[in-house]
Amino acid sequence: MSTEITQDEIDAVFPTVSTTMADALGCDVEDIKPNVSLIEGLDAESIDFLDMVFRLERAFKIKIPRGKIVENARGTLTEAEFEQKGIVTDVGMAQLRSYLSEVPAERFKSPMKVAEIPRLFTPETFCKLVVQAQRDAKTAT
Amino acid sequence: MGLPQPSGLAGRTVIVTGGSRGIGRAVVELLAHDGADVTFFYRDNAAAAQEVVAAAAAAGHAVTAKQLDIRDSAACAQAVERIADRGERIDLLVNNAGVIRDNPLAGFSDADVQDVLDTNVTGVFNMCRAVAPFMISQRGGKIVNISSVSGEKGGRGQTNYAASKGAINALTRALAVELAPRKITVNAVAPGVIDTEMSAPVREMAGDEVRARILLKRFGKPEDIAYAVWFLASDYANYVTGQVLTVDGGFKME
Numbered sequence: 060m061s062t063e064i065t066q067d068e069i070d071a072v073f074p075t076v077s078t079t080m081a082d083a084l085g086c087d088v089e090d091i092k093p094n095v096s097l098i099e100g101l102d103a104e105s106i107d108f109l110d111m112v113f114r115l116e117r118a119f120k121i122k123i124p125r126g127k128i129v130e131n132a133r134g135t136l137t138e139a140e141f142e143q144k145g146i147v148t149d150v151g152m153a154q155l156r157s158y159l160s161e162v163p164a165e166r167f168k169s170p171m172k173v174a175e176i177p178r179l180f181t182p183e184t185f186c187k188l189v190v191q192a193q194r195d196a197k198t199a200t
Numbered sequence: 201m202g203l204p205q206p207s208g209l210a211g212r213t214v215i216v217t218g219g220s221r222g223i224g225r226a227v228v229e230l231l232a233h234d235g236a237d238v239t240f241f242y243r244d245n246a247a248a249a250q251e252v253v254a255a256a257a258a259a260g261h262a263v264t265a266k267q268l269d270i271r272d273s274a275a276c277a278q279a280v281e282r283i284a285d286r287g288e289r290i291d292l293l294v295n296n297a298g299v300i301r302d303n304p305l306a307g308f309s310d311a312d313v314q315d316v317l318d319t320n321v322t323g324v325f326n327m328c329r330a331v332a333p334f335m336i337s338q339r340g341g342k343i344v345n346i347s348s349v350s351g352e353k354g355g356r357g358q359t360n361y362a363a364s365k366g367a368i369n370a371l372t373r374a375l376a377v378e379l380a381p382r383k384i385t386v387n388a389v390a391p392g393v394i395d396t397e398m399s400a401p402v403r404e405m406a407g408d409e410v411r412a413r414i415l416l417k418r419f420g421k422p423e424d425i426a427y428a429v430w431f432l433a434s435d436y437a438n439y440v441t442g443q444v445l446t447v448d449g450g451f452k453m454e
Binding site for chain 2: 083104106109110113114
């Protein structure tokens with residue numbers, strides 16, 4: 060089992076993540092605060108998410124499989140435990156809150172559709188994604 | 201409006217699939233002649249590919265050949281990444297590779313159907329998926345798909361091929377919508393009957409009948425298609441997207 064991602068690990072990747080995100084979103088790097096909502100705060104669209112992931116993969120020389128954030132968020136829960144008919148279950152919501160601990164509590168509305176999960180994502184979410192991918196790469200070698 | 205500008209292709213990083221013969225070769229040669237840095241993929245015919253590279257080198261053009269089976273999505277992604285590593289850009293993708301297995305539908309083997317769909321459709325998906333992240337990231341690029349008049353009006357014995365090219369037309373329009381926000385254009389060229397190895401069986405079986413239906417009374421030449429691809433790939437076509445340009449000499453289908 061992997062240990063929890065530390066603030067130091069997040070701080071280490073944040074400068075590159077924020078620059079990369081600013082390039083992808085065409086905004087100032089100062090606008091990329093760790094906990095700003097990418098969709099509601101920075102107007103990111105689905106194509107921007109693809110671009111961000113692609114740029115992060117190249118910047119950090121890592122691989123981030125499609126759907127990896129939701130997979131990471133799901134943790135050890137099975138798909139059926141995490142969601143039912145596209146709606147995140149109660150146990151799934153608890154898991155999501157725990158994984159996305161950087162997201163303010165009031166942004167988790169219930170019931171939440173799986174398709175709405177990206178609305179929660181922040182730059183810090185992507186920092187954790189990068190750290191996890193770096194760990195996975197080390198484990199693989 | 202002043203004199204025509206250069207096409208903008210000089211120095212661009214270009215990928216052409218199925219570039220060792222026929223239409224693909226003509227496209228490779230024309231784009232390289234216009235100064236593009238062209239890498240083309242071939243599946244089986246290494247000798248033909250080397251001939252294209254040697255001819256280009258003799259003419260002083262930058263052309264590279266790589267073996268790739270476009271049905272393999274991971275291999276496509278890897279091949280595109282290698283090309284991008286050289287210059288961090290992919291400016292143009294020409295999806296030309298395709299196969300034909302004509303037969304009446306009831307006589308198709310599973311392989312007749314699968315080979316055509318895997319190469320002509322899945323292969324195009326694989327290549328588009330491989331280049332799109334680069335083009336999205338660089339906020340620009342062009343994709344030109346080689347379709348066929350069969351995509352709109354398929355002939356007898358061509359249900360598999362016609363279905364594959366109809367899919368390409370649909371993909372072209374949908375992908376144009378998806379990528380337009382990042383200034384990426386997606387178009388197709390739909391050739392009629394072109395004088396290539398691939399169309400030889402059709403021309404041999406029904407050449408006179410087919411020619412009689414072409415208003416210009418001749419089969420197309422690979423370069424007729426290459427010029428259309430060149431136009432869509434050039435800066436002259438910066439305001440053209442989601443289109444299927446038919447280049448068939450005025451082919452009247454029943």
